[in-house]
Amino acid sequence: MSRRGHDEIRLLPDEFQRLRELFNKHCGLQFGPEARTSMERRLRERVVVLGLTSFSQYYEYLRYHSRGRAELDEALDVITVNETYFFREDYQLRALVTEIVPMLVRAGGGRGRLSIWSAGCSTGEEVYSIAIAARESGAAERCDVRIFGSDISRRCVVAARKGVYGASSFRATPPELRRRYFTERPDGFHVVDELRSLCQFGHLNLLDSSRAAVVGRVDVIFCRNVLIYLDEESRRRVIEIFYERLSPGGFLLLGHSESLLNVSTAFELVHLREDLVYRKPAATLRLGLAALAPERGDGGKGE
Ligand SMILES: C[S@@+](CC[C@H](N)C(=O)[O-])C[C@H]1O[C@@H](n2cnc3c(N)ncnc32)[C@H](O)[C@@H]1O
Numbered sequence: 001m002s003r004r005g006h007d008e009i010r011l012l013p014d015e016f017q018r019l020r021e022l023f024n025k026h027c028g029l030q031f032g033p034e035a036r037t038s039m040e041r042r043l044r045e046r047v048v049v050l051g052l053t054s055f056s057q058y059y060e061y062l063r064y065h066s067r068g069r070a071e072l073d074e075a076l077d078v079i080t081v082n083e084t085y086f087f088r089e090d091y092q093l094r095a096l097v098t099e100i101v102p103m104l105v106r107a108g109g110g111r112g113r114l115s116i117w118s119a120g121c122s123t124g125e126e127v128y129s130i131a132i133a134a135r136e137s138g139a140a141e142r143c144d145v146r147i148f149g150s151d152i153s154r155r156c157v158v159a160a161r162k163g164v165y166g167a168s169s170f171r172a173t174p175p176e177l178r179r180r181y182f183t184e185r186p187d188g189f190h191v192v193d194e195l196r197s198l199c200q201f202g203h204l205n206l207l208d209s210s211r212a213a214v215v216g217r218v219d220v221i222f223c224r225n226v227l228i229y230l231d232e233e234s235r236r237r238v239i240e241i242f243y244e245r246l247s248p249g250g251f252l253l254l255g256h257s258e259s260l261l262n263v264s265t266a267f268e269l270v271h272l273r274e275d276l277v278y279r280k281p282a283a284t285l286r287l288g289l290a291a292l293a294p295e296r297g298d299g300g301k302g303e
Contacts, residue, residue: 006048011040015055019043022062023079026072027152027205028234042078046071057284077155081229084122086129086165087172089224093129095275096220097137100251104219105143107249107282113144115218117245118173119206119238120226121149124160124199125169128191130222131198132181142200148215150204160201163191206238217247232262239264249282 013040016039031039040055047058050071062075087093104114114134118127126136127149134140134147148285151157166188170178182189192240204211206226221242242252243266252267253275254260260267260278267278 006044006171009044009047009054011036011043011055015059016040017054018059019062022059022072024231024234026207027076028207028230028236028238029080030229030231041081043075045285046074046078051190069070071156077153080153080156082122082151082153082156083225085169085171085173086125086132087174087177088129089256090129090172092222092224092276092277093133095272095277096130096253097139098194099132099271100220100277101134101137101139101143104249104251104280108219112142114139114146114220115216116145116147116222117215117218118147118149119221119223119242120203121151121156121201122153123156123165123169123202124163125165126148126222126224127160127199128163128181128195128199131195132177134198134216135181135195136177140259145198147199148218149201150206150215151201152203152205157201164188164197164260165191207234207240209237209241209244212241212245215245218245218250219247220251220253221246222253224253224258227254227258227263235263239266243267243280246280248280250280251276252280 013036016036019039020035023029023031043055043058047055050058050061052058052061058162062071065071066253101114116130118130121127130147131140131145134145139145149157149158149160164185164187165182170189178189181192181195183192184190202214206212206213206223223238223242227238230238234258239252239260243264246252251270266280268281270277
């Protein structure tokens with residue numbers, strides 16, 4: 001088919017409806033009517049690569065083809081919004097190292113290990129920013145800091161592991177930190193091993209509660225600018241998973257436009273000098289969680 005022929009492959013309203021329901025069921029992403037043209041533009045390439053001639057065929061492929069599951073990952077690579085950069089919302093990184101880490105260290109006594117999960121980490125800038133903050137503050141020397149980054153986009157996880165970045169990722173990074181923690185090469189700025197050793201990455205759908213269990217118990221969860229893309233029920237399920245994964249007394253940090261309003265009452269709100277954050281109560285009352293998913297009969301464990 002000619003280039004012009006490809007442009008004639010249109011995402012019709014009923015096809016858009018079926019595709020968005022499929023994506024929503026899989027990972028909670030919600031797409032409003034205004035997303036139809038961008039979805040058409042982003043997925044058309046996939047339709048063409050697979051030798052298909054319509055979005056209806058593409059939908060059938062996703063649902064019934066033996067490679068449908070793998071194709072779903074390809075689709076998610078192009079339809080997720082992966083915008084991120086180093087030191088985004090940096091006041092939260094300051095809150096982490098100046099207030100949260102000291103509180104956790106005091107509460108944990110001599111345990112000396114700090115596990116942080118960046119859930120929806122995109123291409124890894126958030127994870128490495130946390131690692132830099134931990135190094136700069138000395139927290140990484142005082143305790144054994146581990147940061148795990150996860151994302152549903154396989155392309156993003158590959159990029160995060162690679163750890164090579166272009167100038168736009170550094171739009172909010174103080175130059176001296178870029179010099180200290182990155183090596184400039186012809187293909188971009190490479191994360192130094194000193195940071196890499198603190199960080200790990202994995203592919204994870206936040207709605208998949210059984211796979212999320214592999215994250216283990218964590219002390220802090222960063223989930224910033226992710227919940228805004230999910231529908232309300234999916235937000236509840238994700239927050240419930242976070243609750244399960246957090247140690248008692250552990251912290252949850254959301255993006256500045258996100259909150260747990262109408263999502264969960266299981267966390268307590270903690271007023272820090274620079275931020276408002278959520279904390280799982282140290283003495284956990286499981287009863288609080290029942291309110292999260294009253295309509296489901298599976299005890300809130302998901303599919
Ligand atoms: C806008 S980026 C946010 C990146 C980073 N947290 C930040 O604030 O800069 C949102 C990320 O969430 C991921 N995401 C969306 N839905 C997800 C899901 N159900 N499970 C895991 N990751 C998801 C997307 O792939 C995307 O990379």
